[in-house]
Amino acid sequence: MPTSRLEAFSDGVFAIAATLLVLDLHVPDPGHSLAEGLLAQWPAYMAYVTSFLTIGIIWVNHHALFQHVRQADRTLLFVNLLLLMVVSVTPFPTALLGRYATADQDSHLAAAIYGAVMFVMGIAFTLLWWRATSQRKQARREGLLFSTGTAVYLIAIGVSFVSVPLAMLVYLLMAVFYVFPWLPRPSTY
Amino acid sequence: MPTSRLEAFSDGVFAIAATLLVLDLHVPDPGHSLAEGLLAQWPAYMAYVTSFLTIGIIWVNHHALFQHVRQADRTLLFVNLLLLMVVSVTPFPTALLGRYATADQDSHLAAAIYGAVMFVMGIAFTLLWWRATSQRKQARREGLLFSTGTAVYLIAIGVSFVSVPLAMLVYLLMAVFYVFPWLPRPSTY
Amino acid sequence: MPTSRLEAFSDGVFAIAATLLVLDLHVPDPGHSLAEGLLAQWPAYMAYVTSFLTIGIIWVNHHALFQHVRQADRTLLFVNLLLLMVVSVTPFPTALLGRYATADQDSHLAAAIYGAVMFVMGIAFTLLWWRATSQRKQARREGLLFSTGTAVYLIAIGVSFVSVPLAMLVYLLMAVFYVFPWLPRPSTY
Amino acid sequence: MPTSRLEAFSDGVFAIAATLLVLDLHVPDPGHSLAEGLLAQWPAYMAYVTSFLTIGIIWVNHHALFQHVRQADRTLLFVNLLLLMVVSVTPFPTALLGRYATADQDSHLAAAIYGAVMFVMGIAFTLLWWRATSQRKQARREGLLFSTGTAVYLIAIGVSFVSVPLAMLVYLLMAVFYVFPWLPRPSTY
Numbered sequence: 018m019p020t021s022r023l024e025a026f027s028d029g030v031f032a033i034a035a036t037l038l039v040l041d042l043h044v045p046d047p048g049h050s051l052a053e054g055l056l057a058q059w060p061a062y063m064a065y066v067t068s069f070l071t072i073g074i075i076w077v078n079h080h081a082l083f084q085h086v087r088q089a090d091r092t093l094l095f096v097n098l099l100l101l102m103v104v105s106v107t108p109f110p111t112a113l114l115g116r117y118a119t120a121d122q123d124s125h126l127a128a129a130i131y132g133a134v135m136f137v138m139g140i141a142f143t144l145l146w147w148r149a150t151s152q153r154k155q156a157r158r159e160g161l162l163f164s165t166g167t168a169v170y171l172i173a174i175g176v177s178f179v180s181v182p183l184a185m186l187v188y189l190l191m192a193v194f195y196v197f198p199w200l201p202r203p204s205t206y
Numbered sequence: 207m208p209t210s211r212l213e214a215f216s217d218g219v220f221a222i223a224a225t226l227l228v229l230d231l232h233v234p235d236p237g238h239s240l241a242e243g244l245l246a247q248w249p250a251y252m253a254y255v256t257s258f259l260t261i262g263i264i265w266v267n268h269h270a271l272f273q274h275v276r277q278a279d280r281t282l283l284f285v286n287l288l289l290l291m292v293v294s295v296t297p298f299p300t301a302l303l304g305r306y307a308t309a310d311q312d313s314h315l316a317a318a319i320y321g322a323v324m325f326v327m328g329i330a331f332t333l334l335w336w337r338a339t340s341q342r343k344q345a346r347r348e349g350l351l352f353s354t355g356t357a358v359y360l361i362a363i364g365v366s367f368v369s370v371p372l373a374m375l376v377y378l379l380m381a382v383f384y385v386f387p388w389l390p391r392p393s394t395y
Numbered sequence: 396m397p398t399s400r401l402e403a404f405s406d407g408v409f410a411i412a413a414t415l416l417v418l419d420l421h422v423p424d425p426g427h428s429l430a431e432g433l434l435a436q437w438p439a440y441m442a443y444v445t446s447f448l449t450i451g452i453i454w455v456n457h458h459a460l461f462q463h464v465r466q467a468d469r470t471l472l473f474v475n476l477l478l479l480m481v482v483s484v485t486p487f488p489t490a491l492l493g494r495y496a497t498a499d500q501d502s503h504l505a506a507a508i509y510g511a512v513m514f515v516m517g518i519a520f521t522l523l524w525w526r527a528t529s530q531r532k533q534a535r536r537e538g539l540l541f542s543t544g545t546a547v548y549l550i551a552i553g554v555s556f557v558s559v560p561l562a563m564l565v566y567l568l569m570a571v572f573y574v575f576p577w578l579p580r581p582s583t584y
Numbered sequence: 585m586p587t588s589r590l591e592a593f594s595d596g597v598f599a600i601a602a603t604l605l606v607l608d609l610h611v612p613d614p615g616h617s618l619a620e621g622l623l624a625q626w627p628a629y630m631a632y633v634t635s636f637l638t639i640g641i642i643w644v645n646h647h648a649l650f651q652h653v654r655q656a657d658r659t660l661l662f663v664n665l666l667l668l669m670v671v672s673v674t675p676f677p678t679a680l681l682g683r684y685a686t687a688d689q690d691s692h693l694a695a696a697i698y699g700a701v702m703f704v705m706g707i708a709f710t711l712l713w714w715r716a717t718s719q720r721k722q723a724r725r726e727g728l729l730f731s732t733g734t735a736v737y738l739i740a741i742g743v744s745f746v747s748v749p750l751a752m753l754v755y756l757l758m759a760v761f762y763v764f765p766w767l768p769r770p771s772t773y
Contacts, residue, residue, distance in 0.1 A: 022213060022269050024589060029221030032596030033411075035672060036604065037225065042676040044683050051690035055697075069672065073665040077658075080589050091266070098262040105224060105258065109231040116233050123240035130244075211402060211458050218410030222600075226414060280455075287451040294413060294447065298420040305422050312429035319433075400591060400647050407599030415603065469644070476640040483602060483636065487609040494611050501618035508622075 020089045023097060024080075030101045031076040034108065038065050041112040061115030063185055064131070068111040070192035071135065072104060075142055086149050096148050100141040103134065110134040118181050128177035128184045132170050135188065139167030166191070209278045212286060213269075219290045220265040223297065227254050230301040250304030252374055253320070257300040259381035260324065261293060264331060275338050285337050289330040292323065299323040307370050317366035317373045321359050324377065328356030355380070398467045401475060402458075408479045409454040412486065416443050419490040439493030441563055442509070446489040448570035449513065450482060453520060464527050474526050478519040481512065488512040496559050506555035506562045510548050513566065517545030544569070587656045590664060591647075597668045598643040601675065605632050608679040628682030630752055631698070635678040637759035638702065639671060642709060653716050663715050667708040670701065677701040685748050695744035695751045699737050702755065706734030733758070 042061055045054025079100075086093075110131040117127035143164040150157045169191060177184040231250055234243025268289075275282075299320040306316035332353040339346045358380060366373040420439055423432025457478075464471075488509040495505035521542040528535045547569060555562040609628055612621025646667075653660075677698040684694035710731040717724045736758055744751040 022217060025214065025592065026217045026221055026265060026269075028589060028593045029218055029596055030225055032593055033222055033225040033600055034228075035668070036597055036600040037228065039601075039604065039673055039675050040229070040607070042673070044676075044679045047684065047687040047690070051684065051693050065673070066669070069669050070665070073662075073668075076593060077661050077665075080593075080661075094266050094269075095262075098259070098266075101224070101262075102255070102258050106228055106231070106254070108228050109233075112233045117236065117240065120236040123236070126240050211406060214403065215406045215410055215454060215458075218407055219414055222411055222414040223417075226417065229418070283455050283458075284451075287448070287455075290413070290451075291444070291447050295417055295420070295443070297417050298422075301422045306425065306429065309425040312425070315429050400595060403592065404595045404599055404643060404647075407596055408603055411600055411603040412606075415606065418607070472644050472647075473640075476637070476644075479602070479640075480633070480636050484606055484609070484632070486606050487611075490611045495614060495618065498614040501614070504618050 020083055020086050023089050023094060024083055027079060027097060027101060028076070030105055031072055031079070034104050035069050035072045035076075037108045038068050038111055041065065041108060041115055057119070058115070060118030060185065061112075063189060064111045064115040064118070067185070067189045067192050068107050071138075071188075072107060074192060074195045075100075075104060075138065078142065079145075082146055082149055085153070093145075093148055096141075096145045100138070100145050103138045103141050106134065107138070114185070118185065124181045125178045128181045129174045131188065132174040132177055132184065135191075136167060136170035136174070139164070139170060143167060166195070209272055209275050212278050212283060213272055216268060216286060216290060217265070219294055220261055220268070223293050224258050224261045224265075226297045227257050227300055230254065230297060230304055246308070247304070249307030249374065250301075252378060253300045253304040253307070256374070256378045256381050257296050260327075260377075261296060263381060263384045264289075264293065264327065267331065268334075271335055271338055274342070282334075282337055285330075285334045289327070289334050292327045292330050295323065296327070303374070307374065313370045314367045317370045318363045320377065321363040321366055321373065324380075325356060325359035325363070328353070328359060332356060355384070398461050398464050401467050401472060402461055405457060405475060405479060406454070408483055409450055409457070412482050413447050413450045413454075415486045416446050416489055419443065419486060419493055435497070436493070438496030438563065439490075441567060442489045442493040442496075445563070445567045445570050446485050449516075449566075450485060452570060452573045453478075453482065453516065456520065457523075460524055460527055463531070471523075471526055474519075474523045478516070478523050481516045481519050485512065485516070492563070496563065502559045503556045506559045507552045509566065510552040510555060510562065513569075514545060514548035514552070517542070517548060521545060544573070587650050587653050590656050590661060591650055594646060594664060594668060595643070597672055598639055598646070601671050602636050602639045602643075604675045605635050605678055608632065608675060608682050624686070625682070627685030627752065628679075630756060631678045631682040631685075634752070634756045634759050635674050638705075638755075639674060641759060641762045642667075642671060642705065645709065646712075649713055649716055652720070660712075660715055663708075663712045667705070667712050670705045670708050673701065674705070681752070685752065691748045692745045695748045696741045698755065699741040699744060699751065702758075703734060703737035703741070706731070706737060710734060733762070 042058065042065060045051060045058075089097075110127075110133075113127045114131040117124050120127075146164075147157065169187070173184050173187040173191075176187060231247065231254060234240060234247075278286075299316075299322075302316045303320040306313050309316075335353075336346065358376070362373050362376040362380075365376060420436065420443060423429060423436075467475075488505075488511075491505045492509040495502050498505075524542075525535065547565070551562050551565040551569075554565060609625065609632060612618060612625075656664075677694075677700075680694045681698040684691050687694075713731075714724065736754070740751050740754040740758075743754060
């Protein structure tokens with residue numbers, strides 16, 4: 018089975034999940050100061066940028082991975098479906114974090130849940146990459162580096178219970194870190 | 207008429223319907239315990255996973271079906287449109303089930319409606335497969351197995367009026383069951 | 396400029412607009428009878444089916460039209476953009492009709508607005524077809540039949556002020572009418 | 585890395601962002617005059633048309649730009665991601681403007697924010713075009729004209745604090761202005 022439609026479907030899910038994030042940005046009700054209302058939403062903006070970049074990075078790596086995959090079997094299709102299910106759900110923890118980061122209680126839990134979803138997304142991508150490179154030892158070894166990055170999310174979950182803004186910063190830095198081209202290029206996987 | 211654009215449009219609808227499911231997961235209002243608020247939403251998570259996987263399976267089978275179809279006539283286009291209409295509507299019964307599964311009343315009706323939509327989706331896919339394989343006797347016979355699976359939804363609708371959680375489990379198991387690769391491969395249809 | 400990306404973008408807009416229609420179906424609040432709550436929404440279901448089929452038909456015809464177009468100039472791109480703007484806005488009059496069809500007042504206006512948007516969509520498609528077939532006299536003449544159909548929406552707008560259910564029936568029948576393959580085939584345009 | 589999947593993903597984001605704009609058009613609550621309720625929303629319609637056309641124009645130019653790009657490196661992928669992030673966020677300032685343009689206070693701020701997002705979108709597109717034409721001096725020079733247009737948004741931000749309707753008119757005219765084919769054709773970039 019050629020991978021072209023798998024890629025088209027995946028591109029669709031990535032694009033929609035990333036674009037749906039905007040629905041978590043709310044227009045403040047008229048009657049109060051708009052400037053204050055907008056500024057108070059800063060965690061939602063930070064979560065938006067973080068989630069958008071993270072989905073974008075997973076998409077770039079997905080792109081790179083499938084350039085070297087000619088055929089998709091049923092197992093690969095379903096591991097991919099698992100990854101897409103996590104990508105699709107991203108707007109939910111993003112909204113959670115944006116809403117609770119500055120709340121009086123439960124902000125720690127919201128930040129930890131966000132990290133947990135990111136961690137599961139990393140695991141799902143690792144599984145996909147593991148399956149897709151089953152014939153290519155070299156690519157498999159290089160991919161370990163990417164997967165190691167996923168472990169940082171575990172640390173960030175711990176950080177969530179100490180400082181929510183710090184955990185959010187880690188999530189954002191993870192995304193920015195992977196953006197820059199001096200990193201191990203997934204295009205060689 | 208070549209099937210490439212039909213597939214692109216279908217992929218779009220599948221991807222969007224699956225991704226819109228996330229809008230049925232609601233961020234609990236601050237002020238109460240977030241953990242409790244999130245846990246109380248378990249039917250919504252279960253419905254999310256079930257619907258996402260079900261749409262994913264229909265997509266995988268749609269993909270497999272159209273690999274062997276070279277030309278689409280107007281009838282095929284519209285049978286496909288019928289299937290897409292049911293796929294598109296999926297977020298509605300999913301939200302209904304997520305909201306009503308633990309409600310004091312009408313949970314049975316909500317679970318039955320969910321099953322009914324899944325059943326209609328199975329029927330629509332059967333029609334599409336029947337039309338697309340009109341020249342291929344062998345594929346048509348093998349497809350009967352898939353269509354038989356659709357009948358399980360009828361049983362699950364009955365189960366809905368006895369136990370909602372049991373019906374939800376059947377819906378989820380139907381999706382998981384079709385995921386595994388040891389099943390009759392639709393890729394041969 | 397080849398038309399492949401124009402078609403991909405258009406397919407995306409058609410698919411998303413059709414799938415967003417589901418957001419106009421609302422889960423009734425628990426506490427009242429679910430069955431009654433769902434039945435009371437019948438205009439929303441009828442509007443959903445009508446709009447989904449209408450967008451689907453426009454898509455099928457768009458598909459047929461662009462099979463014979465090799466190159467898109469800037470004018471064609473923007474006439475296409477105009478059509479897509481009307482297609483995109485469809486969920487709004489659909490929601491309006493679904494909400495107001497059984498309201499005590501203004502149901503006539505809501506039904507007329509729905510018809511007006513459908514009429515503008517027909518005009519936009521006619522413009523696109525007119526532009527795309529500028530070199531093909533025969534196709535242009537055959538297309539007149541399709542455009543004539545658009546005029547029925549004008550009549551339906553008038554009907555809206557007499558009977559809303561009747562106007563809704565006309566809108567639905569227009570969609571069903573174009574679905575059947577015994578009609579003049581746009582695939583020959 | 586070939587640009588086909590980058591274009592597919594981008595087309596998806598453009599199409600979704602443009603189509604999500606419709607969610608900012610609200611069905612007025614029954615009980616009041618529907619006609620008045622709809623007319624009072626005029627800034628939302630104007631913002632819808634402006635944002636839809638603006639996204640459409642960026643898409644047309646994106647399309648034209650990538651016709652001449654064969655390979656995408658990691659930097660180009662991420663500059664593109666930056667542009668898509670701004671395109672994706674468009675429904676938010678659009679909703680803001682639609683809601684606040686006729687509010688008693690803060691309408692100036694809302695109009696200025698809209699202009700600021702449009703300005704950032706122009707900058708992001710300029711960056712992308714700059715990067716993509718790094719080997720083509722001629723294309724780069726011609727592109728300056730487009731970028732100059734972006735500066736108009738800065739003026740419009742200033743106008744926002746004098747007259748909101750005038751600023752909205754400038755935003756709309758910017759979109760209409762770029763639509764017409766007598767402008768420097770980006771297809772030659």
